[in-house]
Amino acid sequence: xxxxxILAVLTVLLVISCATTSFQKAGYDILSxxxxxxxxTLSALGALQKQGKLSDSDVQKVLSVARxxxxxxxxxxxxxxxxxxxxxxxxxxxxxxxxxxxxxxLALFIPILDQYMIETTNLKLLQxxxxxxxxx
Amino acid sequence: xxxxxxxxAQLILQYGIPGAIQIIGLISKSSxxxxxxxxxxxxxxxxxxxxxxxx
Numbered sequence: 494x495x496x497x498x499i500l501a502v503l504t505v506l507l508v509i510s511c512a513t514t515s516f517q518k519a520g521y522d523i524l525s526x527x528x529x530x531x532x533x534t535l536s537a538l539g540a541l542q543k544q545g546k547l548s549d550s551d552v553q554k555v556l557s558v559a560r561x562x563x564x565x566x567x568x569x570x571x572x573x574x575x576x577x578x579x580x581x582x583x584x585x586x587x588x589x590x591x592x593x594x595x596x597x598x599l600a601l602f603i604p605i606l607d608q609y610m611i612e613t614t615n616l617k618l619l620q621x622x623x624x625x626x627x628x629x
Numbered sequence: 630x631x632x633x634x635x636x637x638a639q640l641i642l643q644y645g646i647p648g649a650i651q652i653i654g655l656i657s658k659s660s661x662x663x664x665x666x667x668x669x670x671x672x673x674x675x676x677x678x679x680x681x682x683x684x
Contacts, residue, residue: 521661524669531672539678552679559675570669577666 517580520573520588523623527566527595534606535559541609551609558605562598569595589627596623 538555541547547555569591576584 517661521665521669525665528669528672535673535675535678542679549682552681556675556679563672563675566672570666573669574666577661 516585517577519622520576520592523592523595524566524570524573526622527569527599531559531562531566538606538609547609555605555609558598558602562595562602565591565594565598592623593627596627599623 535555538547538552542552569588572584572588572591576588
């Protein structure tokens, strides 16, 4: 009887910790992908500029979408750090909201990159992953 | 869910209740570390990727 009770408590604890870890991991994966794709994409665009294939006005156009994306990412990361240190429904909701902003900026970023024939598969995949997490 | 119960039961049988609790604690601990978070913060502003005209 005692063992059954302990088992039940342990099972509940395990399920709760798995749910937290799962969201924590999903959030981390999205931020990590967002960072790597941002870095890869802007590095490619920087290389295009060095080759003379990107004019100053092209660079300004890219910066006009990259800046808000960068700021949204920083804000989401700050919220994730708070959630990581203190995983409560409130900190999770705050992080999810800011992740929504990253998703919004991402949607504006992709069409600009398409214009310069920059590979956007990873960004589109990131968008899908972000939207899936936001719907949970 | 039943699988989790079986795993926990096996842990208790093998390591006893204190040992099982310790192992579950280790498993459920996030694999994401502070170093991972520090890595996420190493993101450069977009301007740093381009050569911008001097103002």
